[in-house]
Amino acid sequence: KPEYAFIGRSNVGKSSLINMLAEKKALAKTSATPGKTQLINTFEMDDTWYLADLPGYGFAKAPKGVRGGFNKMIYDYIEFRKNLVNVFLLIDSRHTPQKIDLQFMEWLGNKQIPFAIVFTKLDKLTSTQMQKNLNHYKNELLKTWEELPKIFTSSASSKIGKLEILGYIDSLNEHLVDEFKKE
Numbered sequence: 001k002p003e004y005a006f007i008g009r010s011n012v013g014k015s016s017l018i019n020m021l022a023e024k025k026a027l028a029k030t031s032a033t034p035g036k037t038q039l040i041n042t043f044e045m046d047d048t049w050y051l052a053d054l055p056g057y058g059f060a061k062a063p064k065g066v067r068g069g070f071n072k073m074i075y076d077y078i079e080f081r082k083n084l085v086n087v088f089l090l091i092d093s094r095h096t097p098q099k100i101d102l103q104f105m106e107w108l109g110n111k112q113i114p115f116a117i118v119f120t121k122l123d124k125l126t127s128t129q130m131q132k133n134l135n136h137y138k139n140e141l142l143k144t145w146e147e148l149p150k151i152f153t154s155s156a157s158s159k160i161g162k163l164e165i166l167g168y169i170d171s172l173n174e175h176l177v178d179e180f181k182k183e
């Protein structure tokens with residue numbers, strides 16, 4: 001089954017977003033990554049796809065060695081996971097573009113791994129501020145990217161973005177059906 005990964009800096013609102021997406025669904029935890037279940041949790045969604053909850057990155061205070069191993073594990077998963085269809089990179093709407101996120105996108109681009117951006121905590125900004133931040137972010141991206149990735153705005157508190165994100169996943173899944181049937 002196709003898998004979709006959610007990742008972002010710690011405290012970006014990832015758990016809240018995942019809870020919003022999964023609302024009212026009994027999440028059956030799968031252990032698709034034996035031995036790594038504490039770091040990568042995958043959940044079966046709607047019987048049709050897996051949601052992978054990747055650990056938050058950007059622990060500036062973690063010792064270098066720990067950080068390296070931690071990162072390698074995430075990078076290996078993303079690079080080699082066969083059924084991974086798309087990575088959703090979560091970014092706090094209030095923040096200016098952060099180097100760590102931009103570098104991560106660059107890495108995804110180099111590896112040709114499809115990704116989308118989800119701006120979180122939309123409710124914390126006025127729509128004018130939001131528009132300003134969004135434009136600023138897009139301009140920053142256009143310095144290195146020819147084309148902008150798919151961008152979602154969301155708020156777990158105000159239940160914004162759920163239908164858009166789930167709809168996008170459904171539309172990607174539809175195109176994949178044949179591919180996955182062959183396996």
Ligand code: GDP
Nearest residue numbers: 010011012013014015016121122123155156157
């Ligand atoms: P994680 O560390 O990325 O999993 O982030 P959490 O989902 O645990 O959220 C971190 C903090 O941000 C918590 O205090 C949440 O209550 C808060 N938070 C998460 N999503 C939202 C949101 O959409 N709106 C607001 N106002 N707060 C949020």
